[in-house]
Structure formats: C-alpha cells, structure tokens
Amino acid sequence: MSQTDFTRLAQYPGSGCEKYDRRGEIFGREDVIPLWVADMDFPAPDFVTEALAARLADGAFGYAKPTAEHVGAITGWLAGQHDWRVAPETIVPVPGVVPAMAMAIRAFTSPGARVIIQPPVYFPFFQVVLDQGRTLVENPLVEQESTDGGRRYVMDFEALEAQAAEAEMLLLCNPHNPGGRAWSADELARVAAIGARHDVMVISDEIHMDLTYPGIRHTPFARVAEAAGCRWFTVTAPGKTFNTAGIGGGYAVIPDTEIRTRFDQERRGMHLGEGSVFGLTALKAAYTQGAHWPAELMRHIAVNRDRVIEATEDLPIEPMPPEATYLLWLDCRGMGLSDAVREPEDRSLQRFFIDEAGLGLSQGIIFGEPGRGYMRINLATPTRVIERAMTQLREAWEKRIARRQRPA
Ligand SMILES: Cc1ncc(COP(=O)(O)O)c(C=O)c1O
Structure with a gap:
C-alpha cells in the first residue's frame, strides 16, 4: 500500500523550498524544471506527516x-x-x-x-x-x-x-x-x-x-x-x-x-x-x-532512472547506472560542450541545459574536477516530470543539431 502520492508535487514555487524558489538566483531563470538540490518533490510518507501534524496540533x-x-x-x-x-x-x-x-x-x-x-x-x-x-x-x-x-x-x-x-x-x-x-x-x-x-x-x-x-x-x-x-x-x-x-x-x-x-x-x-x-x-x-518505505520509494525512483536511461540512449549522454541514491550522474562529454566559466554561451554545457532545454540540473564541475562535462539529475520527482524533462532535453538537442547542420 502506498504511503505517499508519488504523483503529487509537494514542493512548488512560493512554497519556501530552495529547489523552486532559488531558481532565479541559481540558474538565472525562474522557469527551468528544477532537478538539482537533493530533496524530493513528492510529500514525505503519511506516517511522518501525520506525526508532525499531531505534534503541531499540541x-x-x-x-x-x-x-x-x-x-x-x-x-x-x-x-x-x-x-x-x-x-x-x-x-x-x-x-x-x-x-x-x-x-x-x-x-x-x-x-x-x-x-x-x-x-x-x-x-x-x-x-x-x-x-x-x-x-x-x-x-x-x-x-x-x-x-x-x-x-x-x-x-x-x-x-x-x-x-x-x-x-x-x-x-x-x-x-x-x-x-x-x-x-x-x-x-x-x-x-x-x-x-x-x-x-x-x-x-x-x-x-x-x-x-x-x-x-x-x-x-x-x-x-x-x-x-x-x-x-x-x-x-x-x-x-x-x-x-x-x-x-x-x-x-x-x-x-x-x-x-x-x-x-x-x-x-x-x-x-x-x-x-x-x-x-x-x-x-x-x-x-x-517506515520499514517498508525505502523499498517502495526506490521502486518508484527505479522507474524514473530507467526513463532517463532509455531517453538518453540515442543522445550523446551516458548515464552512470547507480546502485544507490536518487541522483543520476550524466556523462555529457559527448555533447561537445564545455563548463568553463568564460565559455561563449553556445558552447556552454550549463547554458544549453538551462536556456535551450529549460532544465535546472546540478553542474558536474561543482563536485570537483572529475565532474567536468557531467551533469547530475535528481530523480525524486513524479515520473511525468522526468518524462517532460526528457522530452525538453531531446527537443533542445535536436534543434541544436539542426542548427549546426544548417548551411551558413
Ligand atoms: C553525501 C551527503 N552528505 C550530507 C548531505 C547533507 O547532510 P546534512 O543536511 O545533514 O548536513 C547530503 C545532502 O545532499 C549528501 O548528499
């Protein structure tokens, strides 16, 4: 029996959560799908929210x-x-x-x-x-x-x-x-x-x-x-x-x-x-x-992980299959973009994700030099959000390729 609604977005703009409300500051835009900071978009399980509500009522x-x-x-x-x-x-x-x-x-x-x-x-x-x-x-x-x-x-x-x-x-x-x-x-x-x-x-x-x-x-x-x-x-x-x-x-x-x-x-x-x-x-x-909760949660996360792995199969992005965490590490080096700070906009990996794909992921380089050319996506969100993110990613990349192929 589900103890939370994995389809409900409990974090949303104006809810005081970092993930949505710091988008302007972090990404320079308020409209990216936020898949960065490591918390979950759906609610905590019922037994936790009920205990907190009871405590609050005191x-x-x-x-x-x-x-x-x-x-x-x-x-x-x-x-x-x-x-x-x-x-x-x-x-x-x-x-x-x-x-x-x-x-x-x-x-x-x-x-x-x-x-x-x-x-x-x-x-x-x-x-x-x-x-x-x-x-x-x-x-x-x-x-x-x-x-x-x-x-x-x-x-x-x-x-x-x-x-x-x-x-x-x-x-x-x-x-x-x-x-x-x-x-x-x-x-x-x-x-x-x-x-x-x-x-x-x-x-x-x-x-x-x-x-x-x-x-x-x-x-x-x-x-x-x-x-x-x-x-x-x-x-x-x-x-x-x-x-x-x-x-x-x-x-x-x-x-x-x-x-x-x-x-x-x-x-x-x-x-x-x-x-x-x-x-x-x-x-x-x-x-x-909560003894049954982690397994239930990770079954949901596994669906999202598989959606990203499938969606990137024919993109120059290699997800590193995780054994743990709701975070997925994406090797984007094949995209031929760079995360050097002074890179012109059209060569910047981070700007591609933000401006062209409309996605707010964590930039790999913040995790240290070996993260150069990588992005980290947070999978702890309703599956429809992951699917929309993957559609935006694919469309942005296709547009990018079409632009590159257009004769000057
Ligand atoms: C590996 C790791 N350690 C620690 C934390 C944060 O822990 P705390 O908020 O308890 O300081 C995080 C949060 O993303 C994490 O991924």
Whole structure:
C-alpha cells in the first residue's frame, strides 16, 4: 500500500523550498524544471506527516532532547534495515551530517592537517575541510567499465595508500553522491585497512544508506572497520530517506568510547542543542513505522532512472547506472560542450541545459574536477516530470543539431 502520492508535487514555487524558489538566483531563470538540490518533490510518507501534524496540533514547541525511545528507534532501524547492531550509548545526536564532519575535523585533526576526499563528491566535502583550516587532498575516483557494460566509479587504492601516509583523516561518502556507488564490503575493507595502516581516521557519511535500488544492499563501514582496527565513525540522518532534510537533525554512531568522548566534547562546545521537536518527531515516526518505505520509494525512483536511461540512449549522454541514491550522474562529454566559466554561451554545457532545454540540473564541475562535462539529475520527482524533462532535453538537442547542420 502506498504511503505517499508519488504523483503529487509537494514542493512548488512560493512554497519556501530552495529547489523552486532559488531558481532565479541559481540558474538565472525562474522557469527551468528544477532537478538539482537533493530533496524530493513528492510529500514525505503519511506516517511522518501525520506525526508532525499531531505534534503541531499540541501547540507547544519547547526544547527537545532525544529520549531512549528515539535512540531505540535508531538502533532498531539500523538493525532492521542494515543488519547493523549498535549499542544505544554509541548514538550521538548531531545537527546534521555536514556539521558533524566539521566537528570531527576539528576534534581529530591538527590545524593544517591533510584530509582526503574522493571527488567527484558532494561539494560541501571540499568546503568543510577548508573552512576548518585543513589541507584538502583529492583522491579522485576512477571510471571503470562494469560487468553489465555500463560504467561505474572505483577507488584508486594505490594513490589512496600513498596519500594516507601523510594524512590524518578521510571523508568517505558511502553510498557515493554523485556516483551512485554502494561501496562493496571488499572495497570498504581496503579503505579500512589503509586507514589502520596509516592511522587515518575514516568518517563515513551514510546519509544515502537506505536508498539502494532493488536487489542491492548497503554495507555500513562499521562492518569492516572494527576488524581492520581503523579509527572511524559513521554519521547519518533520516532526512534523505524520508524527505525531511529541511527539518534537520542526524546522528553519529561511535562505538569507540575514547573517540565518542572526544567528539562529544567538541559537539557540546558548540552549544548547538540536541535536536528540534520536529526533527525528533519525524525521526521517531520514520524509523518506527517506515520499514517498508525505502523499498517502495526506490521502486518508484527505479522507474524514473530507467526513463532517463532509455531517453538518453540515442543522445550523446551516458548515464552512470547507480546502485544507490536518487541522483543520476550524466556523462555529457559527448555533447561537445564545455563548463568553463568564460565559455561563449553556445558552447556552454550549463547554458544549453538551462536556456535551450529549460532544465535546472546540478553542474558536474561543482563536485570537483572529475565532474567536468557531467551533469547530475535528481530523480525524486513524479515520473511525468522526468518524462517532460526528457522530452525538453531531446527537443533542445535536436534543434541544436539542426542548427549546426544548417548551411551558413
Ligand atoms: C553525501 C551527503 N552528505 C550530507 C548531505 C547533507 O547532510 P546534512 O543536511 O545533514 O548536513 C547530503 C545532502 O545532499 C549528501 O548528499
């Protein structure tokens, strides 16, 4: 039974959501179909909106703190969805995943220390390192032909090993945004072994952990980290899975007592509080009533993924088939356009998508240099929106080709 209406646009112009209301600022136009920032256009599932409505009806919004019930909801979710059993005391509430990374960098690395990231990657990974006055080390992912003929990203372990010798921390994106990889236990074990050999602490961002496609399972970094003996912790949140990202709130899972104590000291020192009434309400409802939701959601997302893959078959665009996330990474290098900032308009990849196709996607280059020539499309929208977007893309490209072929 459906718990949300996957055909309803719950975000729309004037609803106060970034995706629609920042179009002018981001794309220079208000009329593009917005398929960029990583949230969903359809409503959160019924059990979440009903719990929030009930909380709202109480009319009191005083301070809130996670209780044993919230922690139980988290440990139950991790066990039920990911077969990951954690003790309640390992859970530490955080305001969000990125703020938790900032705290981790401050708590566990020295000023100027090298922190490794693996681009193309969710762009705040760059800034969160630089903002703490640390040195960014890039370990770019490598594209590889996969067994089904598509391409996928793999890690460059040789380079990682060399870089780790001088680094203090690695920010891991598991599953990976924008590449859509659900890293395998074997890949993660190699990361953990490198972390252990060089005493590089691994912070595993697992915010997309629930969003794997049918038949694919997420591997928590925890599964390999303890055996390898590396220093690590994981940080995640229910916001991507249940479309509550704008409410905020997340949690870290930190089994090592010493690491947890040090992290907690840093966290408390920031005086950010322990959560909002709505964040905690949404988390509890989501994690206690939502066991069937991720599979249902990802069946819908898979339809949209397939629509894009089919629609681009005869265009010079190669989608990278994702194992996880509702984001699809499009290799547009075959279009012969460029994302250099000063490119004349008719050579610009971003301007083609905005001005000619009327689409507001995320530009690949913001995820780092390996994203040059790529675009990222957000699939978490009604299927008719994806279909309209693909029609606009095709028509724009056909017009472009016709223009090129017209004799001067
Ligand atoms: C990999 C990844 N980490 C973190 C976030 C954001 O997390 P938060 O809003 O909790 O800081 C996102 C949002 O797109 C993401 O894709």
